[in-house]
Amino acid sequence: LAKTTQPISMDSYEGQEVNITCSHNNIATNDYITWYQQFPSQGPRFIIQGYKTKVTNEVASLFIPADRKSSTLSLPRVSLSDTAVYYCLVGDIWSGGYNKLIFGAGTRLAVHP
Amino acid sequence: SQTIHQWPATLVQPVGSPLSLECTVEGTSNPNLYWYRQAAGRGLQLLFYSVGIGQISSEVPQNLSASRPQDRQFILSSKKLLLSDSGFYLCAWSVTAAGGPALTGELFFGEGSRLTVL
Numbered sequence: 001l002a003k004t005t006q007p008i009s010m011d012s013y014e015g016q017e018v019n020i021t022c023s024h025n026n027i028a029t030n031d032y033i034t035w036y037q038q039f040p041s042q043g044p045r046f047i048i049q050g051y052k053t054k055v056t057n058e059v060a061s062l063f064i065p066a067d068r069k070s071s072t073l074s075l076p077r078v079s080l081s082d083t084a085v086y087y088c089l090v091g092d093i094w095s096g097g098y099n100k101l102i103f104g105a106g107t108r109l110a111v112h113p
Numbered sequence: 114s115q116t117i118h119q120w121p122a123t124l125v126q127p128v129g130s131p132l133s134l135e136c137t138v139e140g141t142s143n144p145n146l147y148w149y150r151q152a153a154g155r156g157l158q159l160l161f162y163s164v165g166i167g168q169i170s171s172e173v174p175q176n177l178s179a180s181r182p183q184d185r186q187f188i189l190s191s192k193k194l195l196l197s198d199s200g201f202y203l204c205a206w207s208v209t210a211a212g213g214p215a216l217t218g219e220l221f222f223g224e225g226s227r228l229t230v231l
Contacts, residue, residue, distance in 0.1 A: 034219070043203045043222025044157070087156070101220060103149070103157035 004088045009108040018075045020107050022088030025069045030092040033064060033071045034101060038085045044103070047086075048073070075109075083111045115140035119204050119223035126230055132177075132191040134226050136204030139185065144206040146187040147220065148179055151201040163187060194230045202226045 005023040012018045024033070032051055036044035048055055048062045050071070055062040061074040075082055085106040116139045126132060138144050145164055149157040159172045161179035169179050176195060180188045187204055204223040 036220075041201070041225065041227070043205065043225055044220070045222070046219045049219070102159060105156040 004090055004104050006086075006088050006104065006107045008105065009110070011110050011112065012078055013112050014079055015077050018078050018082070018109060018111075020073045020075075020086055020088075020109070021070055022073070023070050024088070024090045027068050027090050028092060031068075031090050032092075033062065033068075034089045034091075035060070035062065035071075035073045036087045036089065036103070038087065038106070044087060078109075078111045080111050080113065082109065084109060115206075115221065117204060117206055117221055117223040119202075119226050121226060122224060123227045124229070126194050126228065128196055128230055129193045132189070132194050132198070132228070134189040134202055134204075134228075136187040136189075136223055137185055138187075138206045141185070141206070141208065143184060144208065146181060147205040147207075148187065148189050149203040149205065151203065153200070157203065161189070194228075196230050199228055199230045202228060 003026065006020060010018065010020060032049055034049040035047045037047050038044040048057055048060045050062045050064050052064050052068060063072040063074065071088065073086060085108050087103050087106040089101040089103060091101045119134065119136045145162065147162045148160040150160055151157050160177060161169055161171055163169050163181045166181055166184055169181060176193060177189060177191050189202060191198065203225050205220045207220050
C-alpha cells in the first residue's frame with residue numbers, strides 16, 4: 001500500500017482558501033486518492049476522491065498532477081466549522097474485491113475567526 | 114438508505130474484564146466490514162476487516178478478536194482488557210466490487226465507541 005505524507009497541522013482564517021498537500025511517491029497504477037474529514041469524537045467522513053487531474057464537488061476540489069505522486073485538497077472560503085482533521089488515503093479500492101484504506105495521522109486544520 | 118450503528122457509545126471497564134462492541138449495518142447486503150481504533154490525538158489503526166460471514170482478517174496481533182455471525186453484524190471482543198486497549202473504536206462498511214450504493218471504495222463510519230480501561 002502506498003504511504004502518504006501530509007503536514008501535521010495547519011492554521012487558517014475564516015474566508016480563506018486552504019490547500020492541504022499530500023505526498024504519495026510510490027502510488028500504484030490502480031490506486032485512487034481519497035480524502036476524509038474527521039471531527040472530534042466522530043467517525044471520518046468522505047470528502048472527495050480522484051484518480052488524476054482535477055475533481056470538484058460541492059465542498060472541495062482535488063488537484064492531482066500528471067505523475068500522481070502528490071495531491072492537493074482545496075477548501076474554498078473556510079469557516080470555523082471546517083476545523084477538523086483531514087486524512088489523505090491512497091489505495092487500490094477494488095483490490096481483491098475489497099479495500100483496505102490506511103489512515104495516517106492526518107492534518108489538523110484550525111480555522112480562526 | 115444505508116445506516117450503520119455501534120453500541121455502546123461509551124464504556125468504562127476495569128483491566129482484565131471482557132469486552133463486546135457491536136456494529137450493525139442496515140440497507141445493504143454483503144458489505145465489507147471494518148474495525149478501527151483511534152488513540153487520543155492519533156490516526157486510525159485498522160484492527161480487523163471482513164469480506165463475508167465468518168471471514169475475518171486481522172491487521173494487528175493483540176488481545177482483541179472480531180466475529181461476523183451475520184452478514185451485517187460485526188462484533189469486537191476481548192476476554193481480558195488491557196490499559197492500552199483504551200481508545201475510540203470505529204466500525205465502518207464499504208460496498209464490494211460487485212456493486213452497491215457507492216461507485217467508489219468509500220468507507221461509511223459509525224458513531225464510534227469510546228472505551229476507557231481503568
